[in-house]
Amino acid sequence: MCPDLSTRTVYAGEERLKPHHALTMPIFQTSTFTFTDTADMAAFMEAQAQGRETTRLEYGRYGNPTVAAVERKLADLDGGEAALLFSSGMAAVTVTLLTFLAAGSHVILTDDSYRRTRQFVTEFLVRYQVEATIVPIGDDEALEAAIRPDTRLIFSETPTNPRLRVVDVPRLVEIARQHGLLTIIDSTFATPINLRPLALGADLVIHSATKYLGGHNDLLAGVAVGSREMIGRLRQAQALIGAICDPHTAYLLLRGLKTLALRVAHQNRAGLEVARFLEGHPRVRRVYYPGLPGHPDHAVASRQMRGFGGVVSFELDADLETTGRFVDALRIPYIGPSFGGAEGLVEQVALSAYYELSSEERAAIGISDSLVRLAVGLEDVADLIADLEQALERAFTTAPA
Numbered sequence: 001m002c003p004d005l006s007t008r009t010v011y012a013g014e015e016r017l018k019p020h021h022a023l024t025m026p027i028f029q030t031s032t033f034t035f036t037d038t039a040d041m042a043a044f045m046e047a048q049a050q051g052r053e054t055t056r057l058e059y060g061r062y063g064n065p066t067v068a069a070v071e072r073k074l075a076d077l078d079g080g081e082a083a084l085l086f087s088s089g090m091a092a093v094t095v096t097l098l099t100f101l102a103a104g105s106h107v108i109l110t111d112d113s114y115r116r117t118r119q120f121v122t123e124f125l126v127r128y129q130v131e132a133t134i135v136p137i138g139d140d141e142a143l144e145a146a147i148r149p150d151t152r153l154i155f156s157e158t159p160t161n162p163r164l165r166v167v168d169v170p171r172l173v174e175i176a177r178q179h180g181l182l183t184i185i186d187s188t189f190a191t192p193i194n195l196r197p198l199a200l201g202a203d204l205v206i207h208s209a210t211k212y213l214g215g216h217n218d219l220l221a222g223v224a225v226g227s228r229e230m231i232g233r234l235r236q237a238q239a240l241i242g243a244i245c246d247p248h249t250a251y252l253l254l255r256g257l258k259t260l261a262l263r264v265a266h267q268n269r270a271g272l273e274v275a276r277f278l279e280g281h282p283r284v285r286r287v288y289y290p291g292l293p294g295h296p297d298h299a300v301a302s303r304q305m306r307g308f309g310g311v312v313s314f315e316l317d318a319d320l321e322t323t324g325r326f327v328d329a330l331r332i333p334y335i336g337p338s339f340g341g342a343e344g345l346v347e348q349v350a351l352s353a354y355y356e357l358s359s360e361e362r363a364a365i366g367i368s369d370s371l372v373r374l375a376v377g378l379e380d381v382a383d384l385i386a387d388l389e390q391a392l393e394r395a396f397t398t399a400p401a
């Protein structure tokens with residue numbers, strides 16, 4: 001039996017019978033796990049030494065039952081053999097790259113990706129003799145040209161931030177496999193509800209669980225999902241690096257996951273409606289949303305995704321100041337980074353992740369002064385559209401103070 005994903009968000013990965021017959025998974029707020037006597041400890045150590053699988057736990061950095069329940073649920077949702085939770089999405093990204101790259105190896109990243117991931121590779125890993133090439137997303141020729149004898153893996157996001165480009169995952173996997181490379185997909189924007197990269201051939205999926213998976217803007221966590229072998233290697237690295245998810249955060253994540261399918265279904269619907277509204281508005285120059293037929297990756301997205309998500313980026317027909325007035329006039333979404341939670345969030349991209357670049361430098365990488373990223377929350381979509389409408393009206397009619 002393979003129940004629908006919405007059923008699995010609620011039931012998968014959890015033991016049916018929990019301690020004290022509790023319905024919900026307890027938070028095992030403990031740093032360590034004890035042994036009944038020295039023989040018990042010796043037996044455990046012997047099993048470890050022989051590489052035998054044991055279910056009992058030893059110390060909080062090596063595993064926790066609350067964390068393990070979430071890992072089983074996320075492995076199930078993404079269709080992987082195993083999953084590993086981390087203290088943040090960036091911890092998942094960095095531990096993964098540190099584990100599967102070594103001095104003298106080369107990695108390929110696609111552009112329009114999470115800026116911190118690119119920075120980790122180009123500013124941090126270079127100090128350890130790891131080289132990187134960043135290729136334009138969707139450009140197969142550039143991708144193949146970038147592959148070298150020392151290339152180990154291709155890392156790509158889909159959809160990307162902020163322009164919501166969508167990678168053709170089967171095509172990427174095909175190219176990677178021809179050259180014996182690993183494919184790692186940061187699928188944060190898609191969630192397992194909209195995209196399942198492992199089923200399309202990717203070797204590892206990463207999510208910032210801070211976003212849709214947690215879903216309530218109240219935690220930071222990350223996850224990697226893949227084969228038992230790859231997750232085992234990450235677990236060993238994590239035990240040394242220490243970037244673990246604590247049990248309380250894991251519980252919040254488990255709780256958030258119960259409504260993942262409902263929330264994402266709402267955000268898919270609302271995202272599309274908002275994108276269509278913006279596309280039809282005379283003050284909006286361009287909308288970036290893969291659900292719109294005019295988006296360059298609409299065909300790929302329609303083929304491989306179940307929905308297009310709740311993030312809509314768009315450019316106004318306006319300068320930096322007028323765009324700021326529009327953002328300030330919104331009454332429903334909060335101004336701030338992140339996405340995927342109950343509260344809507346909006347940001348003027350030029351003033352957030354790319355603030356230290358000049359207007360010209362931003363333009364060179366396609367970040368215009370009037371680019372806005374709107375993350376739909378769980379508000380009513382008609383309310384949100386009315387809010388966008390009044391803010392557009394106010395921004396263009398109010399003279400600057």
Ligand SMILES: *Cc1c(COP(=O)(O)O)cnc(C)c1O
Pocket residue numbers: 088089090091093114157161186188189208209210211220221222
């Ligand atoms: C937010 C985000 C990250 C980083 O995750 P944190 O939980 O903030 O560390 C990585 N990739 C993408 C696509 C993200 O949106």
